[in-house]
Amino acid sequence: MIVAVSTNYSKNYRYSEDERVAIVEETVGGLRGVTALPMGQGLLADFCKEQGAEAIVKGLRSTVDYAYEIPMATMNRHLTGVETVFLQADTRFTHLSSSLLKEVQTLGGDVAEYFPRAVMKRLMRK
Numbered sequence: 001m002i003v004a005v006s007t008n009y010s011k012n013y014r015y016s017e018d019e020r021v022a023i024v025e026e027t028v029g030g031l032r033g034v035t036a037l038p039m040g041q042g043l044l045a046d047f048c049k050e051q052g053a054e055a056i057v058k059g060l061r062s063t064v065d066y067a068y069e070i071p072m073a074t075m076n077r078h079l080t081g082v083e084t085v086f087l088q089a090d091t092r093f094t095h096l097s098s099s100l101l102k103e104v105q106t107l108g109g110d111v112a113e114y115f116p117r118a119v120m121k122r123l124m125r126k
Contacts, residue, residue, distance in 0.1 A: 026118035045076040
């Protein structure tokens with residue numbers, strides 16, 4: 001299993017791509033057969049093809065996420081034949097977004113239960 005660390009150039013990241021890869025590696029480092037790779041520029045479908053991946057796994061919080069993700073899944077299948085598998089989020093987490101968690105943490109709120117230790121360690125330093 002590959003955790004693809006992508007870059008959306010319309011977003012502002014707290015951590016560089018290298019830092020984000022390191023965070024994922026630290027988080028999944030104990031799991032056999034799981035690795036983190038930077039996706040680089042380009043399409044996820046092309047990255048999957050280059051890596052020999054047969055499926056993309058994405059988590060969904062709500063029908064809004066589904067409506068956003070299904071056109072991309074359809075296009076990825078069209079471009080390279082890669083399938084997308086959707087996993088429903090635990091209902092305890094459906095209200096969360098990275099923007100909300102960043103804001104709460106920046107304003108001093110406790111968000112530790114929502115992040116792996118590798119992320120919290122870095123958040124406490126920034």
